[in-house]
Amino acid sequence: MVTSDYVVVGAGSAGCAVARRLAESGASVTLVEAGKREDGRGVKSLVDIPGAVSVLLSTPQLKKLVDWGYKSVPQAAALDRVIPMTRGKLVGGSSSVNGMLWVRGHRQDFDDWAADGATGWSYDDVLPSFKRLEDWEDGATDLRGAGGPIKVRRQRNITGAAESFLAEAPGRLGVPVVDDYNGPEQEGVGLAQLSADAGHRSSAARGYLREQPLDNLLILTGAHVTRILIEGGRASGIEARGVDGDLQTIRASREVIVAAGTFGSPQLLMLSGIGPAAHLRQHGIDVVADLPVGDNLHDHLFVPISNQMDSAVRRPTPAYFLRGLARARMRRDGWASGSQFDLLGFVRSSQAGIAPDLQLHVLYWIYPFPNQDGAKAVRPPTTKPGLTVLPTLIRPESRGTVRLAGSDPMLAPLIDPGYLTAASDTDVLLEGIARTREVLTGLGDSTGEVVPGADYATPEAIRRILPNIVHSVYHPVGTCRMGSDERAVVDPQLRVLGVDGLRVADASVMPSITGGNTNAPSIMIGERCAELMIERRSL
Numbered sequence: 298m299v300t301s302d303y304v305v306v307g308a309g310s311a312g313c314a315v316a317r318r319l320a321e322s323g324a325s326v327t328l329v330e331a332g333k334r335e336d337g338r339g340v341k342s343l344v345d346i347p348g349a350v351s352v353l354l355s356t357p358q359l360k361k362l363v364d365w366g367y368k369s370v371p372q373a374a375a376l377d378r379v380i381p382m383t384r385g386k387l388v389g390g391s392s393s394v395n396g397m398l399w400v401r402g403h404r405q406d407f408d409d410w411a412a413d414g415a416t417g418w419s420y421d422d423v424l425p426s427f428k429r430l431e432d433w434e435d436g437a438t439d440l441r442g443a444g445g446p447i448k449v450r451r452q453r454n455i456t457g458a459a460e461s462f463l464a465e466a467p468g469r470l471g472v473p474v475v476d477d478y479n480g481p482e483q484e485g486v487g488l489a490q491l492s493a494d495a496g497h498r499s500s501a502a503r504g505y506l507r508e509q510p511l512d513n514l515l516i517l518t519g520a521h522v523t524r525i526l527i528e529g530g531r532a533s534g535i536e537a538r539g540v541d542g543d544l545q546t547i548r549a550s551r552e553v554i555v556a557a558g559t560f561g562s563p564q565l566l567m568l569s570g571i572g573p574a575a576h577l578r579q580h581g582i583d584v585v586a587d588l589p590v591g592d593n594l595h596d597h598l599f600v601p602i603s604n605q606m607d608s609a610v611r612r613p614t615p616a617y618f619l620r621g622l623a624r625a626r627m628r629r630d631g632w633a634s635g636s637q638f639d640l641l642g643f644v645r646s647s648q649a650g651i652a653p654d655l656q657l658h659v660l661y662w663i664y665p666f667p668n669q670d671g672a673k674a675v676r677p678p679t680t681k682p683g684l685t686v687l688p689t690l691i692r693p694e695s696r697g698t699v700r701l702a703g704s705d706p707m708l709a710p711l712i713d714p715g716y717l718t719a720a721s722d723t724d725v726l727l728e729g730i731a732r733t734r735e736v737l738t739g740l741g742d743s744t745g746e747v748v749p750g751a752d753y754a755t756p757e758a759i760r761r762i763l764p765n766i767v768h769s770v771y772h773p774v775g776t777c778r779m780g781s782d783e784r785a786v787v788d789p790q791l792r793v794l795g796v797d798g799l800r801v802a803d804a805s806v807m808p809s810i811t812g813g814n815t816n817a818p819s820i821m822i823g824e825r826c827a828e829l830m831i832e833r834r835s836l
């Protein structure tokens with residue numbers, strides 16, 4: 298039986314950071330991951346080459362190698378759609394399969410967390426962790442970090458179509474061009490920043506584990522954690538099932554840290570008796586702590602608006618992809634060595650407060666229509682070049698749940714994000730679409746909108762089709778909420794309430810979603826969890 302000081306469940310964005318930092322402090326750590334290595338045969342290039350992500354995620358045979366394969370329950374406010382809930386199942390977790398966009402969020406996000414009971418998580422509190430974890434191409438400043446494990450740089454060689462958007466959008470949207478949206482001001486339109494460098498993805502796996510291995514950090518892969526062992530009110534270890542089906546026990550002499558993500562962490566807590574008492578009893582699970590685990594699920598949604606434009610240059614054809622990927626692999630340049638998003642924008646709708654509530658993702662392909670729910674890869678309606686702008690709801694009001702489908706740990710959880718259940722979410726998205734269209738129609742070589750297209754040009758028509766064309770941005774958060782009141786699952790030290798020796802550290806602890814893509818704040822949560830634990834030990 299393996300015993301170490303700490304057991305960390307899940308080698309994702311946050312789990313890699315917390316495991317590494319605890320091991321650096323001298324403790325022995327076992328990091329237990331259900332998925333495979335990210336640098337193994339069959340997946341290495343697909344994960345490592347930035348541009349390969351679209352092939353990886355749009356080819357079902359490849360996707361199933363690295364994805365949990367989860368889907369939502371039918372979404373009542375979205376035509377009962379069953380929407381893919383993609384999650385990385387490999388070392389690096391979702392940071393090994395994500396779009397690599399690097400966004401911390403608005404400073405107000407963290408100040409709101411602190412005001413809502415997450416004491417010690419204001420922007421000023423979390424800024425040192427954000428700085429420590431990154432290696433920003435411009436070097437260190439008061440707000441940015443250098444020398445950290447995650448390499449961050451701006452997108453280079455943007456398409457002519459994106460250049461036109463950058464020239465036109467600020468005037469039409471009434472925002473500035475922003476040089477660094479992770480710097481002093483977020484609002485504006487600017488070059489996307491990505492967690493990649495010299496044609497390699499900078500995942501949490503690469504930054505925290507692979508580049509400088511540590512002897513006291515043991516990484517177990519292919520080990521699906523089925524239960525947290527709780528003895529006398531204290532977490533003493535975990536039980537995991539290997540790929541051969543054998544059960545293994547791993548003991549923690551100090552603490553267990555659950556970093557299994559927004560779906561995996563609540564599922565594991567509930568399987569271990571920590572969750573809503575009535576729900577656990579319904580599945581015959583003994584209740585250890587009655588907590589609102591699995592509540593408060595929320596996510597970002599976006600809607601693609603694609604215009605055909607020759608200046609977008611890139612062609613979504615197999616031959617174009619193969620050439621781009623081969624070049625990126627051999628020479629580390631060309632489109633596939635960077636992000637598929639050239640620009641990001643942050644703007645305020647008429648309902649916003651001081652922080653933007655709409656993000657614009659600017660992508661250099663035409664997007665599939667109407668959505669990507671099907672099992673088969675979906676093709677765009679044309680292979681012509683085009684620019685897609687995705688107005689994105691970054692402060693959703695809709696809330697949903699994660700629940701158990703049964704007491705069998707191998708069953709997928711029931712995921713209900715409750716998309717569009719709050720009417721204001723539809724209103725903000727429609728406003729984002731209208732403003733996006735105002736910019737796109739003014740662009741020089743646009744020959745017209747192809748997605749959703751002229752049939753949906755009127756406000757009534759776009760409102761009618763909206764539930765069929767919203768996409769998850771794959772940013773679910775909130776199901777093991779951090780706080781200080783009855784909505785909380787963990788306290789501001791990330792300790793599970795009512796159980797000793799157990800913490801949660803990942804996107805699930807966010808009380809409310811950050812205004813931007815969620816990888817950077819998830820890694821920050823892992824960093825900060827380790828800091829809080831190490832500080833306390835040295836007191």
Ligand SMILES: Cc1cc2nc3c(=O)[nH]c(=O)nc-3n(C[C@H](O)[C@H](O)[C@H](O)COP(=O)(O)OP(=O)(O)OC[C@H]3O[C@@H](n4cnc5c(N)ncnc54)[C@H](O)[C@@H]3O)c2cc1C
Pocket residue numbers: 306307308309310311312329330331332354383384385386387388389390391392394395396397398399400520521522523556557558559561562565770771772773802803804805813814815816817819820
């Ligand atoms: C397709 C996609 C694109 C995205 N694009 C972006 C982007 O461009 N920019 C951005 O900022 N964010 C993006 N995100 C979101 C971002 O990657 C996530 O918010 C972030 O990675 C969440 O980190 P986490 O640590 O909470 O969970 P994860 O990184 O998902 O880690 C959870 C880990 O736990 C493991 N695990 C789960 N259950 C168990 C178990 N029972 N036993 C053992 N191991 C377990 C999982 O396999 C996984 O490795 C994207 C996500 C996806 C899926």
